[in-house]
Amino acid sequence: MMNRVLPTREKALALLKEYNQNDSLIKHALSVEAVMVHFAELLGEDKEKWGIIGLIHDLDYEKYPEEHCTKTKEILEERNWPDDYIRAVVSHGWGICSDVEPVEKMEKVLYTIDELTGLIVATTLMRPSKSILDLKVKSVKKKWKQKSFAAGVDRSIIEKGAQMLGMELSQVIEESIKGMQKVADEIGLRGNID
Numbered sequence: 001m002m003n004r005v006l007p008t009r010e011k012a013l014a015l016l017k018e019y020n021q022n023d024s025l026i027k028h029a030l031s032v033e034a035v036m037v038h039f040a041e042l043l044g045e046d047k048e049k050w051g052i053i054g055l056i057h058d059l060d061y062e063k064y065p066e067e068h069c070t071k072t073k074e075i076l077e078e079r080n081w082p083d084d085y086i087r088a089v090v091s092h093g094w095g096i097c098s099d100v101e102p103v104e105k106m107e108k109v110l111y112t113i114d115e116l117t118g119l120i121v122a123t124t125l126m127r128p129s130k131s132i133l134d135l136k137v138k139s140v141k142k143k144w145k146q147k148s149f150a151a152g153v154d155r156s157i158i159e160k161g162a163q164m165l166g167m168e169l170s171q172v173i174e175e176s177i178k179g180m181q182k183v184a185d186e187i188g189l190r191g192n193i194d
Contacts, residue, residue: 004082005080006082007052007079007081008052009051009052012056015059015079016029016056016059019059019063020062020063025058025061027186027188028118028121029055029058030055030183030186031117031183032055032117033052033054034183034186035054035116035117035176035180036050036053036054036106036109036110036113036179037054037179038179038182039113039179043105043109045106052085053085053088053089053110054110056076057072057089057110057114058072059072060075069093069098070097072089073086084104087100087107088106088110089110091103091110094111095157096154102164108161108165109161109165111161112157112158112164113161113172113176115153115154115155116158116173116176118153119153119158120135120140120180121189122153123135123139123140124189124191125189127191131190131191131192131193132177132181132184132187132189133189137173137177140173
């Protein structure tokens with residue numbers, strides 16, 4: 001076993017920005033990070049670790065969309081990242097671009113909330129306030145039912161993930177919103193609320 005170095009948030013963010021210049025992708029990474037940290041707090045898990053995994057989960061997406069998850073695995077292995085971090089990141093693409101099934105709690109949360117954060121952002125931007133700070137679960141659920149809205153969001157993944165976690169969909173949405181509210185400024189969703 002090679003000597004694995006525990007990554008820091010600073011290193012993870014620098015790595016993310018090395019491979020991603022797209023503002024939307026960086027904001028997505030920050031959203032997922034915030035939700036992962038929130039869930040870690042909720043479940044009594046390692047916030048730093050969960051946050052870092054959320055931050056770099058789409059590391060390869062901008063430069064290598066055809067090799068999503070596979071390329072991230074290579075990049076992180078080259079940098080001696082711990083195996084459980086790498087496995088967690090690769091598992092979020094389960095059934096899409098990876099055959100690594102989410103089994104750990106951390107992996108299941110990432111798998112569930114990745115697509116969901118996109119739906120939450122899209123719902124927020126449709127609101128008059130354009131703010132996540134006053135977003136309610138029912139607004140997201142209303143948009144959820146409109147299949148043409150944020151059509152790229154695979155709702156079946158979110159549902160499957162919620163089942164894996166043994167949580168109600170509404171609860172997953174609510175906790176994801178709470179996590180994202182904590183970084184409203186960083187993800188550009190403070191909107192026009194005073």
